[in-house]
Amino acid sequence: MARIKPQALLLQSKKKKGPTRISATTIITCNLIIVLIVLCLVATYRHWSQRSRYQLENDLPNLVDADAVGDLNKFDLPSYAILNTSKGLITVELNKEGSPEIVDKFLDLCQKGHFKGMPFHRVIKNYVIQGGDFQRLGAAEDWTMKGKSSSQLATSLKHEAFMLGTSKGKYDGKGFELFITTAPTTDLNDKLIVFGRVIKGEDVVQEIEEVDTDEHYRPKSPIGIINVTLKREI
Missing domain, CATH: 1.20.5 (Single alpha-helices involved in coiled-coils or other helix-helix interfaces)
Structure with missing residues (x-):
C-alpha cells in the first residue's frame, strides 16, 4: 500500500472545517x-x-351528602332531601318558593348534621309523626283533641297528608323540629310551617306510623333519622 506523505496529511488537516x-x-x-x-x-x-x-x-354531582357539603350558596340550592330513617328512605321535595327562609335554615342545619340521629319522639296514627326536642312538643292530648275538633274544616294543599313542616317560631338551630303529617291536618295551620312534601317513601312513613307507642304516643322502640342526603334533581 502507498504511504501517505506527511505533507499530504498536513494539507488534509487544514482542509477540515472547524465547529459551526x-x-x-x-x-x-x-x-x-x-x-x-x-x-x-x-x-x-x-x-x-x-x-x-x-x-x-x-x-355539581346530583347526589350531595348533607353532612359533607360545603357552602351551598355557591351553587343552586338542592330541591330534594332524602331522610334515611331506621325504617327506610323518605324523599321530600322542598318548597323553596313558598318557604324560602325555612328551607334555607333546613339546608343549613343539614350541613351541620343537626338531623343526624334525630329520633321521632311522637307518633300519632292518622295524624303526624314528630321529631326533635321532646320538651318543646307540648302535651299530646292538646294535639289530638284539637285535631278531632277541627277535622271537619276544609283542607288546603298544606293540610294534606305526607307534608313536611316545622313549628312556627321554633326553627332556630336548637328547636328546629320536623313533622310529617300522615293525614289531612287542618288544625295545624296555627302550629306548623309546611316547607316540603313527601314524594317517595309514603310506605315508610306509614310503617313508622304503625309502630307501637305508649300512652303519650312515644315509640316503645327507638326510631328516627339516621342521616339526610340532599339532591338537586331526582
Missing part, C-alpha cells in the same frame, strides 16, 4: 419559538381551569 457557529438570527428565532410554546401552554392551562370550574359550578 450559530448565528444570532437563529438564536433569536429559537427563543421566540420557545416563548410562543410557553404562552400557548399557559393559555391552554387557563382555558381548561376555567372550564373545569364552570363545570363544577354547573354540573
